[in-house]
Amino acid sequence: MKWFLILGLLIFAIGGFAFWFLSHTGPRQLDMVNNVFPGDGNAKMLVKDQIYDEELGLGLNIWVPKEASNKPLPVVVFIYGGGWRAGSKDEYAFAGRALANRGYVAVLPDYRLYPDTKFPGFLEDSAKAVSWVRDNIHESGGDPDRIFLSGQSAGAYNVTMLALDRQWLGREGKAPDFIKGVAVLAGPADFYPLSSETTKQSFGDYPKPEMTQPVNFVRADAPPLWLSTGIDDTQVEPRNSRTLRDKILAVGGEVEYVEYPDMDHLEIMMAVAKPFRHKGPVLDDMVAFFERMQQPKP
Numbered sequence: 001m002k003w004f005l006i007l008g009l010l011i012f013a014i015g016g017f018a019f020w021f022l023s024h025t026g027p028r029q030l031d032m033v034n035n036v037f038p039g040d041g042n043a044k045m046l047v048k049d050q051i052y053d054e055e056l057g058l059g060l061n062i063w064v065p066k067e068a069s070n071k072p073l074p075v076v077v078f079i080y081g082g083g084w085r086a087g088s089k090d091e092y093a094f095a096g097r098a099l100a101n102r103g104y105v106a107v108l109p110d111y112r113l114y115p116d117t118k119f120p121g122f123l124e125d126s127a128k129a130v131s132w133v134r135d136n137i138h139e140s141g142g143d144p145d146r147i148f149l150s151g152q153s154a155g156a157y158n159v160t161m162l163a164l165d166r167q168w169l170g171r172e173g174k175a176p177d178f179i180k181g182v183a184v185l186a187g188p189a190d191f192y193p194l195s196s197e198t199t200k201q202s203f204g205d206y207p208k209p210e211m212t213q214p215v216n217f218v219r220a221d222a223p224p225l226w227l228s229t230g231i232d233d234t235q236v237e238p239r240n241s242r243t244l245r246d247k248i249l250a251v252g253g254e255v256e257y258v259e260y261p262d263m264d265h266l267e268i269m270m271a272v273a274k275p276f277r278h279k280g281p282v283l284d285d286m287v288a289f290f291e292r293m294q295q296p297k298p
Helices: 002-021 024-038 093-101 121-140 152-163 197-203 239-250 274-279 282-293
Strands: 043-054 058-063 074-079 107-110 142-152 180-186 227-231 255-260
Touching: 002 024, 024 093, 024 255, 043 121, 058 093, 058 121, 058 282, 074 093, 074 121, 074 180, 074 197, 093 107, 107 121, 121 142, 121 152, 142 152, 142 282, 152 180, 180 255, 227 239, 255 282, 274 282
Parallel strands: 074 107, 074 142, 142 180, 180 227, 227 255
Antiparallel strands: 043 058, 058 107
């Protein structure tokens, strides 16, 4: 009888933990699993919930290496995905840790999501966050002259548009020329006509749909882009990145393109987290791109 009681309590405890774990969003689950695995020890959150938009109450988190540096560090502003309707900076802490552990100041901002906003609200928020970083990141040990952008899925769309369409940062009194490079993970770049419910919700009411598509803003003098996609991605198909690459090359712009075999839309982000880096060298390749962009041009 005693063993039956112990077994029953154990099953109850396991079931309770499973229920609690599964009640969280996918990114939060990924972050919790990431924290169980060793590694990325040279990372800490330096600033939490720094407000960058007082009116809307939008904030950001800043991750930095634990090891002190006697010179300013390069900066990556990472904007999370979630179909423009889900996600938060806290859920993607694993990305902040990963980049800080590699020697970068990592900034993760929140932005408004559907139904609170539609296009171009999330671009306006992202531009304000990047502008705040440009003006203030020196206070956290970051180098304002070495700022990179990155994002996955909807976040990848946001950073791509900030880099290509000058108007968004221009509204904040800045040109995107200070951006040293943009690492795009599974980014929607050419998705009109709108086919998914997600894109219809966030873009369907905008009267000029051509203004929502990154492929319509390619230019030779845009910041260098690193485009990555999973071959098995059926949510944001690889043709998005391929089309954007081809259009950038056609106008003489700077772009790199990477395809990951046996990787889908979610796995390309999972590969940034410690437990799933065996899926592909996404983090290594992204950081290598940032390092190349800091080298003197020949």
